[in-house]
Amino acid sequence: MAETSVLEAVARPGTGKGAARKARREGYVPGVVYGGGEAPQSINIRSNELLKELKAGRFLARLVTLRIDGKDSRVICRAVQRDVVKDLPIHVDFFRLSERSLINLFIPVEFVDREKSPGLRRGGVLQVVRPEVELVVTAGNIPEKITASVAGLDINDTIHISNVTLPAGSRPTITDRDFVIANITAPSGLRAAEAGEEGEEEAAEG
Numbered sequence: 001m002a003e004t005s006v007l008e009a010v011a012r013p014g015t016g017k018g019a020a021r022k023a024r025r026e027g028y029v030p031g032v033v034y035g036g037g038e039a040p041q042s043i044n045i046r047s048n049e050l051l052k053e054l055k056a057g058r059f060l061a062r063l064v065t066l067r068i069d070g071k072d073s074r075v076i077c078r079a080v081q082r083d084v085v086k087d088l089p090i091h092v093d094f095f096r097l098s099e100r101s102l103i104n105l106f107i108p109v110e111f112v113d114r115e116k117s118p119g120l121r122r123g124g125v126l127q128v129v130r131p132e133v134e135l136v137v138t139a140g141n142i143p144e145k146i147t148a149s150v151a152g153l154d155i156n157d158t159i160h161i162s163n164v165t166l167p168a169g170s171r172p173t174i175t176d177r178d179f180v181i182a183n184i185t186a187p188s189g190l191r192a193a194e195a196g197e198e199g200e201e202e203a204a205e206g
Contacts, residue, residue, distance in 0.1 A: 004063045004074070007053060011069055012042040020091070029089050033066065033075060036096025043068055050089055054080065061106055061134065063142060066094055074139060076103055099140030104173055106132040108145045109164075109181060116151035119184040124155045128182045133161065134173045143167040148181055158183040 012019060012030060019042070020030040028044035043066075053059050059077050066075045075094040083090050097103065109131055114120050133146060148164045159181045161172055172179075 004065045005053060005056070006065045006067055006072075007045060007049060009043040009045045009066055009068045012044045015042050024090065029092055031092035031094060033068070033073065033094045033096060036073070036098055038096060041068070045092065047089070050092065054089065058106055061104055063097075063103070063105060063139070064094070097139035099138070101139040102136055103139055104134055104136055105142060106134050107137070107143055107170075108132050110145045110147050111150055111182065112147055113149045113151035116149075117153045117184065119154040119157060120150065122155060123187040124184045125187060126150065126182055127185050129180045130182070133164075133181070135166065135170045136173055137167070137170045141167070141169055143170065150182075150184070153184050155184050155186045 009031070010028075012023060012028075023030045023044045024047075026044075027047050029047050029050050031043045031045055032040050033043055034040040053064070059080070062076070064075050064077065066073045074097045076097060077092060078095045079093040080089050081091040082088060109128070111126060111128070114126070117124075117126075120126060135143075135146075137143065146164055146166060148159055150159065153159070160178045161174075161181060162178045164181060166172070
């Protein structure tokens with residue numbers, strides 16, 4: 001199961017613009033949690049805590065544990081409204097998730113069996129194109145990572161998404177092409193030698 005970040009919040013008394021303005025004056029960002037078969041709930045989140053999560057990146061594509069007055073809910077952010085001048089968050093919407101909810105999340109890729117790759121043993125370099133892959137997963141079965149083996153791969157070989165066994169119940173969000181995850185490139189010395197040989201051949205032909 002993938003780890004999630006924990007974001008502390010408090011229930012916001014009152015609704016409407018007046019309550020939201022009061023929250024902002026006190027250093028909070030007002031927000032709403034909805035979905036999951038429950039009534040919408042107004043909340044306040046410390047502005048500095050929300051900014052920390054936003055700066056971590058991909059906040060709208062990460063699972064978050066929202067702790068409201070000590071009670072945890074698994075949510076995903078659906079929208080962040082920002083001040084047009086200061087570019088600071090002024091409102092945030094969260095969606096509650098059930099065990100069977102389908103969500104898009106970026107899952108890290110771990111490359112294994114490096115010692116079994118002829119290309120890497122020859123000094124090749126593993127060029128990672130996608131350190132994370134966006135998958136459609138169920139909220140109750142979110143993988144911590146996906147694993148890609150480089151066993152048997154030589155220089156100039158490529159790993160596509162079709163070469164990776166995905167966790168049960170998950171699928172890539174990109175479905176129109178067999179996209180590249182990584183490839184093995186020649187070491188700089190070998191590339192220079194090959195380029196030199198090609199130059200010599202061209203000179204001899206000329």
